[in-house]
Amino acid sequence: MKSKAESLAMIIGVTLIAALFSGAPASAQQTAQSRTVRPAGVTGDLLDIMNANDDKPNTRATSGKRDYVGMSLTIDVGSLQNIIGVKQDYGPWPTHHVGAYKIEVAESLSGPWITAFEGPGQRGESRAEFPAILGRYIRITATSNKTSYNQEWSIAELKVGVDPGQVARRIPNKTEQPPHKTEQPPPATPGGGIRPLRDSEKATDQNPATRAASGTPDYQGMSITIDLGGEYEVSRVLQLHGQWPDEYPAEYRIDVSRERNEAKFREVWRGAGAPDRSVAKFTPVTTRYVRLTALKNRDRSHWWSIAEVRTNRDPDVVDDDEGDRLLDRAIRNVTSQGFPDIRPVADNNNSTRATTNNVNYAGSWVLADLGGSYTVSKVIQLHDPDREDYPGRYRIEASEDGRRWQTVFEGRGEPARSSASFTPVRARYIRITATANHDTRHWWSVYRLRIRG
Numbered sequence: 001m002k003s004k005a006e007s008l009a010m011i012i013g014v015t016l017i018a019a020l021f022s023g024a025p026a027s028a029q030q031t032a033q034s035r036t037v038r039p040a041g042v043t044g045d046l047l048d049i050m051n052a053n054d055d056k057p058n059t060r061a062t063s064g065k066r067d068y069v070g071m072s073l074t075i076d077v078g079s080l081q082n083i084i085g086v087k088q089d090y091g092p093w094p095t096h097h098v099g100a101y102k103i104e105v106a107e108s109l110s111g112p113w114i115t116a117f118e119g120p121g122q123r124g125e126s127r128a129e130f131p132a133i134l135g136r137y138i139r140i141t142a143t144s145n146k147t148s149y150n151q152e153w154s155i156a157e158l159k160v161g162v163d164p165g166q167v168a169r170r171i172p173n174k175t176e177q178p179p180h181k182t183e184q185p186p187p188a189t190p191g192g193g194i195r196p197l198r199d200s201e202k203a204t205d206q207n208p209a210t211r212a213a214s215g216t217p218d219y220q221g222m223s224i225t226i227d228l229g230g231e232y233e234v235s236r237v238l239q240l241h242g243q244w245p246d247e248y249p250a251e252y253r254i255d256v257s258r259e260r261n262e263a264k265f266r267e268v269w270r271g272a273g274a275p276d277r278s279v280a281k282f283t284p285v286t287t288r289y290v291r292l293t294a295l296k297n298r299d300r301s302h303w304w305s306i307a308e309v310r311t312n313r314d315p316d317v318v319d320d321d322e323g324d325r326l327l328d329r330a331i332r333n334v335t336s337q338g339f340p341d342i343r344p345v346a347d348n349n350n351s352t353r354a355t356t357n358n359v360n361y362a363g364s365w366v367l368a369d370l371g372g373s374y375t376v377s378k379v380i381q382l383h384d385p386d387r388e389d390y391p392g393r394y395r396i397e398a399s400e401d402g403r404r405w406q407t408v409f410e411g412r413g414e415p416a417r418s419s420a421s422f423t424p425v426r427a428r429y430i431r432i433t434a435t436a437n438h439d440t441r442h443w444w445s446v447y448r449l450r451i452r453g
Helices: 004-019 049-053 200-204
Strands: 035-037 041-044 072-089 100-106 114-120 125-144 157-162 181-183 222-240 251-257 266-271 277-296 308-311 333-337 365-382 393-399 406-412 417-436 448-452
Touching: 035 072, 041 049, 041 406, 049 157, 114 125, 200 222, 200 308, 222 417, 266 277, 277 308, 277 417, 406 417
Parallel strands: none
Antiparallel strands: 035 157, 041 072, 072 125, 072 157, 100 114, 100 125, 181 222, 222 277, 222 308, 251 266, 251 277, 333 365, 365 417, 365 448, 393 406, 393 417
């Protein structure tokens, strides 16, 4: 026989579990503070995506097709929360559940992302629970479309489980991530297979006087794989040929993968190499591993040599690329709060600056008007020569009409230049808001503001 106290404890425990997701399986670490919340915003590949967050169970967001593998959506919970789960409610379309899916969590849209759940969808509702992760953004990606019903993927409503009472896992910052390194591919087999460049680790040693090289002019099929150390948005890959400017591939291919799995790599670009530096530009993709493979030899005398590999995560190299300058969006007008004179951020004069003139600038903002609707995917603040005058944390919002705003980035400022990359959006207005001061000594100063797409 259980005592009254034991029975009461059991009832309380069952009640707490039932409160989350209306009967979802219990998480062992749930506390009395667990609850469900509506997303602050939802974006993604599904058609009519806002229907998944309109509090109307009779409307839906849908893939629009039965082959939806790779399609994804991103949930913004509005602030950093202890996230413990996600529910996809299919409403009147219970058989339109996702075949299988993956859930990732991040503090910022620019990553890094941590995988929280992988598994099959379920008829009626797909509910995923996991130990708390401190984050703001949740990405759901379909990994399979195979169900008993062979229908499109539809979502009537999305809900997020949070639990302030848990001790949450923290996601490493970008600055805490190891620098990208060269992955050693499996050895070549006698019948062919992967043929790695010699000394491949020298392509990421930050020393342009060393090189990874084919060691032969017959390098067709040879490759090099780079590990970025976490998942990031990549849209540029550069080969710096350094002291060997003529040792570039006649033709090569770029493949990417989020996983260290040969079957998961997919092609995103192919084209010709070039003297001095070979540049590959493609539609932004989120990846961890980047592979370069030579498709064609140049001649019978030149090797393939790489002094350094760079991506758009290395703005010191990529931002100096002449082609990138063509992607700058002209700022037609700029206003601000907390800056006595904001005009220098758009005057193309690297010797003038806009500054807050004080260290308590949290809540100050800069608003840039591009004069029309453009695709935007990157915002750069140049702080040099006052390299320490960067915001402690800041948020970037985008809008087409100046009334409805979408948060596209939130993260820490960086010395010399604060660079924010995010999923491309259409926008006329870009607003940068400081959400935390750097310290008690430094102002927030901006010499130049670059907006790119």
